Amino acid sequence: MPLSPDRRLQFRIGGALTLVIAVNGALLAVLAWIASRALSASGRSVSIELGLPLSIGAVLLGAVGLVATQARYGSRTAVSGLELEPVDGDGTRNVGSRVRRLAAQADVPAPTVAVADRSEPGCLTVGRQRSPTIVLTTGLLEKLDDDELEAALAHEVAHVANRDLPVVTAVAAAVAIGDRLLEREGLLRRILENTVMIAFVTGIGVIVFAIPILVLGVCYLLLSAVARAVLGANAIVLGLFSRAREYAADRGASRLTGNPAALASALETLDDGSRPRRDARIHASATLGIVPQPLGLENATEDGEESWVERFLSPVSLERIGEPTLFDRAVTAVGGWLRKRLVAPTAAAVRRLLGWRPSTHPPTEARVDRLRALERRRRE
Structure with missing residues (x-):
């Protein structure tokens, strides 16, 4: 199809x-x-x-x-930042043959497959439209079952079919x-x-x-x-x-x-x-x-x-050295109120904006x- x-x-x-x-x-x-x-x-x-x-x-x-x-x-x-290991032939869990079959179904050039030794599960497609590469992590291969892996690979092949890679x-x-x-x-x-x-x-x-x-x-x-x-x-x-x-x-x-x-x-x-x-x-x-x-x-x-x-x-x-005076305590109290009511909310808003x-x-x-x-x- x-x-x-x-x-x-x-x-x-x-x-x-x-x-x-x-x-x-x-x-x-x-x-x-x-x-x-x-x-x-x-x-x-x-x-x-x-x-x-x-x-x-x-x-x-x-x-x-x-x-x-x-x-x-x-x-x-x-x-x-990834060390990619190209997949020759079928590869782990037949990812190579799965991608070739899905690409044939979609009538697109078969992407090459590479695996990155990373614990977090993930996959993405990189490269040019005519020679794309699907990158998988070892975490993804360990975490997804067969049907989920097939679906994830099909998603990447669909990107190639939609020509959105460039x-x-x-x-x-x-x-x-x-x-x-x-x-x-x-x-x-x-x-x-x-x-x-x-x-x-x-x-x-x-x-x-x-x-x-x-x-x-x-x-x-x-x-x-x-x-x-x-x-x-x-x-x-x-x-x-x-x-x-x-x-x-x-x-x-x-x-x-x-x-x-x-x-x-x-x-x-x-x-x-x-x-x-x-x-x-x-x-x-x-x-x-x-x-x-x-x-x-x-x-x-x-x-x-x-x-x-x-x-x-x-x-x-x-911090001041020595015993705080009454003036110091007053300044500290006013400063604490200002930090709580004005400085902290303003700083939080700026952090959210940035x-x-x-x-x-x-x-x-x-x-x-x-x-x-x-x-x-x-x-x-």
Whole structure:
């Protein structure tokens, strides 16, 4: 039973691809403008005068080339921290033969299969449309039964049949860029906070650290603005097709296996909510996975170890030495009230705002409900 590409999904993918090209074009235009301003400020002049139409054309051509490069190589960022073992022949639990059979049913080129030795269950499809690779983890092979494994593989094959791999790979590359920018933003914020704390504690440091604090503050604001712009662009692009993409793959997998209940059970198993998530909603590997769970190697700070910032710039204590006076007690009481009523809620709101990430998948519960409905209709 060949799977034809979902038409509604193709329209959404077209819109998302157009937006990705526009975002990359805007980025190139901004970089070109900054470069020209920098050259002018240094006394150098750029003699190339293309005119507005040719300039727009050059930027668009560069954006198309950049997106094509992202679509071809972007998925590498999603699996860069994984040691993949290619599956030759049938492989463990016949995953190789299962994928070849499902691909033949869907009338698409058979993807290659690779296994990553990771305890968390997960699977995703990477690579190019003509030569995709389905990546499975050993945790998935251990946790899913035969019907669930078949359904999960059918879901990935359905993605290939829907031809959504190039655009989602380009988006995953942009997501990876956003991830890195947000990590740098957090690191720079901690350096700035500790620098300000040291300046106030040392007293004279306010004068000594004034210029570094100003420079760090400006750099943080610029980096934060760029990171949030990339995040917003990713949110819009993901909103255009991410939900439709997963729903279409779920329907395609149900058609290939004739067992929607097995896919529903697999989704519930893979997204059981018991595993900690590190910004799973927008991590590059989560963008490509069957459920929004990241598979890339975590940084040291995410494993509970202290970063170099925490080791060398740990928070400075402002506790006073000696017996507190009545004035000290009054200040402490007022400060505690302000922290509870004003500072803490404001800080929580800021953390929620800074921690917001767009969703890469529809809610698993909604997907399961749709699959259960398909199962009921199949039995009627």
